[in-house]
Amino acid sequence: MNTTDWRDALGKAFNMPVPATTSDGPDEGQETATRGDALQQQGSQRLHIVLERKGRGGKQATIVTGFVADDEAVKEVASQLKRTLGVGGSARGGEILIQGDCRERVSQELKKLGFKL
Numbered sequence: 001m002n003t004t005d006w007r008d009a010l011g012k013a014f015n016m017p018v019p020a021t022t023s024d025g026p027d028e029g030q031e032t033a034t035r036g037d038a039l040q041q042q043g044s045q046r047l048h049i050v051l052e053r054k055g056r057g058g059k060q061a062t063i064v065t066g067f068v069a070d071d072e073a074v075k076e077v078a079s080q081l082k083r084t085l086g087v088g089g090s091a092r093g094g095e096i097l098i099q100g101d102c103r104e105r106v107s108q109e110l111k112k113l114g115f116k117l
Contacts, residue, residue, distance in 0.1 A: 045066060045067065045068045045115070045116065046066055046116045046117070047064055047065065047066040047067070047110060047115050047116065047117055048064070048065050048066050048117075049062060049063070049064050049103050049106055049107055049110075049117065050062070050063045050065065051063075051101055051103055059099070059100075060099075060100055060101045061089075061097050061098065061099060061100070062097070062098040062099075062100065062101060062102045062103055062106055063095055063096070063097055063098075064081075064095065064096040064098070064106060064110070065094070065095050067094045067095070067096075068094075069094075071091070071092065071093070071094070074091045074094060074095075074096060075091045077091070077096065077113070078090070078091035078096040078098075079091075080113070081096065081098065081106060081109055081110075082098065084109055085098065085102055085105055085106070085109065087099050087100055087102060
């Protein structure tokens, strides 16, 4: 079994120095620093609003993606959206699902909350 690291092999192939890696991973600390409350990150993230029709029995759903925050913060924003719009929906996996075609109303509410679209 070959125990040569791919970085070492690549460095030898191109005669370049190999950067030292840390034990906790290259991006692990950075991701925890950027995650947090969705309402605190309002100006720092760009959200996308999409209308989806597939896999829902012919019904439409408005999907909001692009949240960098954790699931609890996204659920809080989803709850606030559903309450103000008077519609149903859910939030999981960093996405908000709003029932029906509410793209214009969702974008207006998110802009009021301070999010970039």
